[in-house]
Amino acid sequence: MELLQTPYFVIDEAILSKYYQMLTDSLQQNWSNYLVGYSFKTNSLPWLVSFVKKNGAYAEVVSEDEYLLARRLGYENREIIYNGPYKSESSFREVLLAGGYVNLDSRMEISWLYRLASEYPEQTFAVGIRANFDLEKMCPGETTMGEVSGRFGFCYETGKFAEALQLLRQIPNVSVSGLHLHSSSKSRSVSIFRSIAQMACKLQQEFQLSLSYVDLGGGYCGGMEGRPEYPDYFPAVAKELSRCFVPGQTRLIVEPGISLISKCTTFVTSVFDTRDIKGTRYVMTDGSRFNIDATMIKTSHLFHVDYAKENPDDRPLIPQQIISGYTCMECDRMFTHENSPELVPGDRIVYENVGGYTMSLNPLFIQYFPAVYIRRGDRLIRVRRKWTPEDYIQGAVLETASE
Numbered sequence: 146m147e148l149l150q151t152p153y154f155v156i157d158e159a160i161l162s163k164y165y166q167m168l169t170d171s172l173q174q175n176w177s178n179y180l181v182g183y184s185f186k187t188n189s190l191p192w193l194v195s196f197v198k199k200n201g202a203y204a205e206v207v208s209e210d211e212y213l214l215a216r217r218l219g220y221e222n223r224e225i226i227y228n229g230p231y232k233s234e235s236s237f238r239e240v241l242l243a244g245g246y247v248n249l250d251s252r253m254e255i256s257w258l259y260r261l262a263s264e265y266p267e268q269t270f271a272v273g274i275r276a277n278f279d280l281e282k283m284c285p286g287e288t289t290m291g292e293v294s295g296r297f298g299f300c301y302e303t304g305k306f307a308e309a310l311q312l313l314r315q316i317p318n319v320s321v322s323g324l325h326l327h328s329s330s331k332s333r334s335v336s337i338f339r340s341i342a343q344m345a346c347k348l349q350q351e352f353q354l355s356l357s358y359v360d361l362g363g364g365y366c367g368g369m370e371g372r373p374e375y376p377d378y379f380p381a382v383a384k385e386l387s388r389c390f391v392p393g394q395t396r397l398i399v400e401p402g403i404s405l406i407s408k409c410t411t412f413v414t415s416v417f418d419t420r421d422i423k424g425t426r427y428v429m430t431d432g433s434r435f436n437i438d439a440t441m442i443k444t445s446h447l448f449h450v451d452y453a454k455e456n457p458d459d460r461p462l463i464p465q466q467i468i469s470g471y472t473c474m475e476c477d478r479m480f481t482h483e484n485s486p487e488l489v490p491g492d493r494i495v496y497e498n499v500g501g502y503t504m505s506l507n508p509l510f511i512q513y514f515p516a517v518y519i520r521r522g523d524r525l526i527r528v529r530r531k532w533t534p535e536d537y538i539q540g541a542v543l544e545t546a547s548e
Contacts, residue, residue: 149518150516150531151432151493152413152414152415152436153516153517153531154412154413154499154504154518155411156193156409156410156520156528157519157520158519160408161193161409164405164406165197165200165405168375168399169181169201171375171376172379172399175379175383176386177392178392178393178396178397179396179397180226180358180396180399181203181398181399182204182226182246182398183197183202183205183400183402184205184402185204185215186206187402187406187502188501188505189211189214190517190529191528191529192519192528192529194214195219198218198220203246204220204225205226205228205400206225206226206227207229208229208232209233209235212227212232212233212240222243222244223244223245225245225246226245226360226398226400227246228327228400229250230250230251232250232254238257241261241272244271246323246358248274248323249309249313250275255309255313258316262318262319265318268318269319269320271320271323272320273323274299274306274310274324275297276325276326276344277298277300277301278301278302278326278328278344279301280328280330280340280344283343287330287331287332287334287336288331288337290329298325301348306348307352310352321356322357323357324348324354324358324360325360326345326359326360327363328364333365333372333373335378335381337364338365338381338382341362342359342361342386346386346388349389356390356395358395358396358398361382361399361400362399362400363400363403364403366404367403367408368498402501403500403502406500410498410500410503412432412436414432414495414496415431415490415491416428416429416493417431417471419488419489426463426467427469428466428467428469428488429469429471430468430469430471430479430494431512433512434476435510436503437496437499439502446480446496447496448495448496448497449497450485450492450495451492451494452486452492453490458486461486462487463482463485463486466481467480468481472510472511479496504517509537513532513533514531514532516529
């Protein structure tokens, strides 16, 4: 079979289907009244969005652009879960008027809601509210922010959550029907989600909330050996939620991203040059760290090497080979390959577990967006071609008229 031109991403449809089924089975077994909101920010590849939509997922969006993309790809306003601090008022109104899910994140959004409710006094608006709370105290050392506070939602500990709730309760045709409790963690442990569920109960009891949904957000682990999977999370979550809620009355919303798509995605690159500089062997590849680690925070990568020609056992072992990208940035170095067969042009390095955030964070720097393929059985089907200069200049003005 002819080799495809690198670099490119591959999404294995069978693995994706397996993880989506694992997610829904786990939810069904533990909390039958559930809703999956697929995280657009994690990877909004149109084919992928169409896949999850076909399988019943709503669109979880955090900006007007993501909202408009969801609409363009066939989502109705009632199938939108609208989160985050960067909504637009017009899209905010459209989703609420259609009965979609909106989780309030700021005082500004409360003022939007007040205006909307005043304009439509005969309509009741059900909204959710995002709670900012000290998860680090509940799970020491496991959260992303640590002891520094997160910046989203209304803080429980400072009284801002209670203040926001009081403002909302003063609007006659508004009901607070949901809690959004997404919190980022380093550990992605079962304890994190158990604690989030406990917080949902605490808020419900303290503020006597009548909730039609509890939104846990995302941040689950998936596809990593020795780490939790969906069947580990939801029994623990359901046990806590059942102290205050029942499935018949309160829906459980989850917003998976990385946990759903990382395991099924690989990024294929090729070696195009090697060079020795002051005793260091550099291996130049046509992929970049920006393709798989745009935030420059990873310290290791899952990968394997497809050697081009002779048996790698016949090649000399090289103590250290620094695997680098194609850009002119010195920081564009992926990893050091130690005590391994010499890499030569034509060899392929395939990075694994790279479906989450990689495509959505890819920059248009030196090389444009790479192609994306779907693996379906023994076939690779292209679902996005490599971008060209024509794609780059779309919508641009090439020349302005002289005065």
